[in-house]
Amino acid sequence: MSTVDYQISSEEEYQKAYQAALDNPENFWSKIAEQFQWKNKWNKTLEWNFEEYDVKWFLGGKLNITENCIDRHLSEKGEQTAIIWEPNNPKDEVRTYTYNQLAQEVNRFATILQRNGIKKGDRICIYLPMIPEAAFAMLACARIGAIHSVVFAGFSAKALCDRIQDASAKMVITSDGLIRGTKKLLLRNIVGEAIADCDSIETVLTIRHTGDEVETNHLDKWYHEEYAALGEGEIHFEAESMDSEDELFILYTSGSTGKPKGVVHSCGGYMVYADYSFRNVFQYQDGDVFWCTADVGWITGHSYIVYGPLLAGACCLMFEGIPTYPTPGRFWKICEKHSVNQFYTAPTAIRALMGCGNDYPQNFKLDSLKVIGSVGEPINEEAWQWYSKEVGKGNCPVVDTWWQTETGGIMISNLGNIGEHIPTYAGLPLPGIQPVLLNTEGEIIEENGVEGLLAVRHPWPSMIRTTWGDHERCEQVYFSAFKGYYFTGDGARRDEKGHYRIIGRVDDVINVSGHRLGTAEIENAINAHENVVESAVVGYPHDIKGQGIYAYVICHVFPEDEKALRKEITAITSDIIGRIAKPDKIQFVIGLPKTRSGKIMRRILRKIADGTSDQLGDISTLLDPSVVEEIIKGKK
Ligand code: WTA
Numbered sequence: 001m002s003t004v005d006y007q008i009s010s011e012e013e014y015q016k017a018y019q020a021a022l023d024n025p026e027n028f029w030s031k032i033a034e035q036f037q038w039k040n041k042w043n044k045t046l047e048w049n050f051e052e053y054d055v056k057w058f059l060g061g062k063l064n065i066t067e068n069c070i071d072r073h074l075s076e077k078g079e080q081t082a083i084i085w086e087p088n089n090p091k092d093e094v095r096t097y098t099y100n101q102l103a104q105e106v107n108r109f110a111t112i113l114q115r116n117g118i119k120k121g122d123r124i125c126i127y128l129p130m131i132p133e134a135a136f137a138m139l140a141c142a143r144i145g146a147i148h149s150v151v152f153a154g155f156s157a158k159a160l161c162d163r164i165q166d167a168s169a170k171m172v173i174t175s176d177g178l179i180r181g182t183k184k185l186l187l188r189n190i191v192g193e194a195i196a197d198c199d200s201i202e203t204v205l206t207i208r209h210t211g212d213e214v215e216t217n218h219l220d221k222w223y224h225e226e227y228a229a230l231g232e233g234e235i236h237f238e239a240e241s242m243d244s245e246d247e248l249f250i251l252y253t254s255g256s257t258g259k260p261k262g263v264v265h266s267c268g269g270y271m272v273y274a275d276y277s278f279r280n281v282f283q284y285q286d287g288d289v290f291w292c293t294a295d296v297g298w299i300t301g302h303s304y305i306v307y308g309p310l311l312a313g314a315c316c317l318m319f320e321g322i323p324t325y326p327t328p329g330r331f332w333k334i335c336e337k338h339s340v341n342q343f344y345t346a347p348t349a350i351r352a353l354m355g356c357g358n359d360y361p362q363n364f365k366l367d368s369l370k371v372i373g374s375v376g377e378p379i380n381e382e383a384w385q386w387y388s389k390e391v392g393k394g395n396c397p398v399v400d401t402w403w404q405t406e407t408g409g410i411m412i413s414n415l416g417n418i419g420e421h422i423p424t425y426a427g428l429p430l431p432g433i434q435p436v437l438l439n440t441e442g443e444i445i446e447e448n449g450v451e452g453l454l455a456v457r458h459p460w461p462s463m464i465r466t467t468w469g470d471h472e473r474c475e476q477v478y479f480s481a482f483k484g485y486y487f488t489g490d491g492a493r494r495d496e497k498g499h500y501r502i503i504g505r506v507d508d509v510i511n512v513s514g515h516r517l518g519t520a521e522i523e524n525a526i527n528a529h530e531n532v533v534e535s536a537v538v539g540y541p542h543d544i545k546g547q548g549i550y551a552y553v554i555c556h557v558f559p560e561d562e563k564a565l566r567k568e569i570t571a572i573t574s575d576i577i578g579r580i581a582k583p584d585k586i587q588f589v590i591g592l593p594k595t596r597s598g599k600i601m602r603r604i605l606r607k608i609a610d611g612t613s614d615q616l617g618d619i620s621t622l623l624d625p626s627v628v629e630e631i632i633k634g635k636k
Pocket of ligand 1: 299300375400401403406426488490504505511514516
């Protein structure tokens with residue numbers, strides 16, 4: 001590992017770093033940033049304003065993140081493995097790439113982009129399975145200075161189209177097909193449907209992966225043909241000089257209202273924090289094998305499959321498949337096969353595997369594991385204990401990492417085995433992170449042993465810079481609820497010693513199997529059905545998914561065949577958003593509980609959905625309280 005002095009290795013060092021960052025954040029981050037490779041040093045560390053939102057880190061600095069992810073490691077660890085790729089089918093061949101090979105792949109990919117007219121600042125949409133080319137594509141964009149927008153390959157054509165249009169992407173990088181478990185999707189065909197309405201697309205670059213036949217047209221280029229045309233020799237592609245504040249990527253995420261928004265991250269600050277948080281939370285040591293099971297379509301994949309590990313010169317495992325294929329022992333088999341040292345997954349996977357019995361983890365050798373992590377949603381006590389005991393064998397710290405697409409990196413978490421580990425508590429904030437709990441008036445709650453709304457009062461390097469094409473929306477969503485703070489949308493509890501436990505969203509965002517969805521987004525999809533007048537969606541507790549989707553639907557004509565209509569509504573949400581947005585329960589109702597001003601009282605609907613309709617509280621402000629009775633009666 002390129003030697004750095006900012007990897008914390010004791011509680012005392014943590015305290016010292018936390019204090020240093022609190023006393024002088026600029027000095028703290030500046031000293032860390034100096035340990036990266038810059039083309040030009042910055043002349044000012046930080047400028048910020050949370051009132052009229054504007055944050056800039058490392059002003060005037062010039063860099064290219066790929067030189068930090070790849071080139072600077074080559075002299076010492078060119079022959080070390082950077083990426084291990086484990087295919088969906090365990091019988092297929094594992095692929096590995098050394099840092100030297102990674103350099104070649106990225107240089108070649110960037111050259112292909114350039115030959116196809118891509119320049120600094122262009123937007124490129126990446127819609128790929130979990131294959132090494134997904135990482136190469138992201139890095140190639142970064143090398144040329146193009147802004148990548150990765151769209152999870154479970155989103156539908158319509159959702160993909162919205163994202164391409166919003167960013168006016170010039171190119172889509174996709175593959176012929178995708179295979180997860182036994183399910184196959186022909187991605188290029190989905191792209192075809194998506195771009196029918198996207199004038200901005202000039203090229204579709206398709207990677208041959210599954211070998212399936214797909215429909216192509218005049219926009220198509222096959223990646224393997226472009227690659228072959230480059231010839232055999234080594235290729236160097238000069239990394240573009242980027243300003244610290246130039247955009248590195250856009251990643252769409254759901255909020256309480258409207259369509260998903262494009263969260264924008266910058267080159268310099270994101271780089272520094274992705275590396276800092278990776279090394280410290282996972283306590284990565286040279287030679288370790290790190291595995292994050294997320295998809296590169298989510299922020300976790302961006303920061304802890306691609307950028308964080310590569311910045312740290314780590315060896316990172318990438319997995320194409322799913323936890324239960326061909327058996328629910330797959331994760332553990334992979335850990336054994338590749339001697340994984342740090343394993344990072346989501347509570348939904350832990351709960352699903354817990355339900356398959358202890359034999360699976362017990363049948364594999366898991367003693368290489370040193371740190372096991374959780375992300376994406378609150379982890380319940382039972383799952384935490386099972387994970388710690390059956391997977392960690394009682395001697396691996398569980399790092400429960402709280403963060404968001406907008407935060408770019410992990411904000412609150414234990415650092416490996418440092419400090420106290422309390423089940424269901426994420427722990428203490430990382431150095432440089434200043435969380436606060438607010439009451440509904442926006443006043444800081446100073447004492448411990450309380451619950452409140454989680455906000456952050458000082459900028460950190462990898463925070464969201466804007467929402468693509470609409471800065472006002474960024475200000476509105478994150479900085480207007482409580483003046484002077486970044487508001488997270490989460491509620492949290494702080495214990496007597498300052499450890500944080502995340503309770504969950506306090507807005508209309510739900511977390512289904514760790515996937516973040518806006519209830520409004522799902523409602524809009526449901527409302528697109530011709531027989532639907534209106535709908536209201538809420539989350540309810542679900543044993544495996546954490547939260548399930550409960551939809552209350554008013555129809556023009558009450559359906560004779562409820563089952564058939566449910567099926568159609570489910571199909572429409574899959575079409576408009578993707579399979580992850582399918583309602584788990586649909587209840588047809590004749591009315592929704594609304595206030596006199598026409599606002600749906602979701603609080604009531606949530607209580608009915610989770611079976612606590614005996615605790616509805618005051619419903620006298622409703623326009624027609626009898627609706628509630630009807631809904632409770634109709635619940636199956
Ligand atoms: C939730 C994922 C509890 C939270 C990195 C947050 C968590 C949302 C945790 C962001 C955790 C994430 N414990 N809740 N350890 N991690 N969340 O943008 O509600 O997909 O606001 O980022 O997930 O989801 P996103």
